[in-house]
Amino acid sequence: MITLHHLENSQSIRILWLLEELGIDYGFKMYDRDEKTMLAPEDYKALSPLGTAPVITDGNVVLAESNAIIDYILDKAKGNKLRPAMSAKDRAPYLFWFHAAQGSYQPALTMSFVLSITVAKTPALIRPLIRKVLGMTQKLFLKPRLKALMDKMEADLSAHDFLAGDRFTAADIAMGYTLYMADLRGELQGTYPETKAYLERMNARPAWQAALEKDGKFQGIPS
């Protein structure tokens, strides 16, 4: 049986959401973050080489990386319709959004968050300088990348109810958490009404609500 090793307040919530959407049996082990560092505790880090969440185990298999885990679970959950078939017209948009979530959007969002923390933790004397330098990285690299993705998402969601088309897919799960974080960080303010409405629809899904309830502590930290 697949067991989700679930780190509180982390990207692992995607996997919990997926398992709840599928309605399959799974094992669940909850881990709290280290109170001082807010990182994963040592026994979590020991699970996989990078020490990051999420991680699943299944017999002898230990697997990290969100999208690898999603594909692994979908390979095993026979008959699910969360990945459009190779010949389906939704296949290309599905692949785009499924991979853009972890390949482009989440890394840019995480980096933007890390830069903000770096500024906040810099000694006061040199903070203005560091703020200026890292602000340039935000402005020249991260913000345009996030905006381009947001603009495409808004256009796609103006035409369809879900990212890949008219059906809920794993791309919505991969991007859903990322978007939730983007919203918390104020990235959706004002100009993205279709995306906002979509996010509200995702948040209302019973499986997402069940995942939140099972986690019990999710507040949404932006990393």
Ligand SMILES: N[C@@H](CCC(=O)N[C@@H](CS)C(=O)NCC(=O)O)C(=O)O
């Ligand atoms: N690309 C990785 C990112 C994993 C990642 O950065 N996870 C964070 C949680 S959101 C983590 O493990 N943080 C705790 C730590 O690094 O100790 C994935 O999708 O699995």
